[in-house]
Amino acid sequence: xxxxxxxxxxxxxxxxxxxxxxxxxxxxxxxxxxxxxxxxxxxxxxxxxxxxxxxxxxxxxxxxxxxxxxxxxxxxxxxxxxxxxxxxxxxxxxxxxxxxxxxxxxxxxxxxxxxxxxxxxxxxxxxxxxxxxxxxxxxxxxxxxxxxxxxxxxxx
Numbered sequence: 220x221x222x223x224x225x226x227x228x229x230x231x232x233x234x235x236x237x238x239x240x241x242x243x244x245x246x247x248x249x250x251x252x253x254x255x256x257x258x259x260x261x262x263x264x265x266x267x268x269x270x271x272x273x274x275x276x277x278x279x280x281x282x283x284x285x286x287x288x289x290x291x292x293x294x295x296x297x298x299x300x301x302x303x304x305x306x307x308x309x310x311x312x313x314x315x316x317x318x319x320x321x322x323x324x325x326x327x328x329x330x331x332x333x334x335x336x337x338x339x340x341x342x343x344x345x346x347x348x349x350x351x352x353x354x355x356x357x358x359x360x361x362x363x364x365x366x367x368x369x370x371x372x373x374x375x
Contacts, residue, residue, distance in 0.1 A: 229370055
């Protein structure tokens with residue numbers, strides 16, 4: 220019974236989709252799970268106050284920008300777990316390639332690349348994130364990532 224509780228708190232739903240996107244875009248599966256847990260709590264129909272949708276809370280404008288790069292057409296539905304996870308993984312991969320830091324990529328995922336660009340002008344290493352919400356977001360995702368890696372060593 221003790222083992223079931225951590226697995227319930229840190230589930231691995233959508234394993235096929237997460238592992239496929241992880242391999243396709245070279246994003247750690249533990250990070251994808253942590254983002255999904257933090258963003259939507261694994262609710263595939265989640266919609267934020269700002270209009271972000273799905274498991275990884277993708278803004279429709281971000282989807283429109285990234286869909287052609289992923290050969291997705293207008294029939295691809297952003298609420299589909301496979302589509303949402305793939306778009307989110309691609310976006311995280313692109314952010315990581317831009318910043319070469321998962322913490323900065325996560326900050327950009329949460330607050331937007333334009334805000335991070337401004338922050339980096341003032342602090343080249345982004346040692347302190349000026350938005351408390353984004354700072355807390357990065358901390359929560361990285362904490363969840365560590366738990367996923369601890370609990371599911373054989374999966375990752």
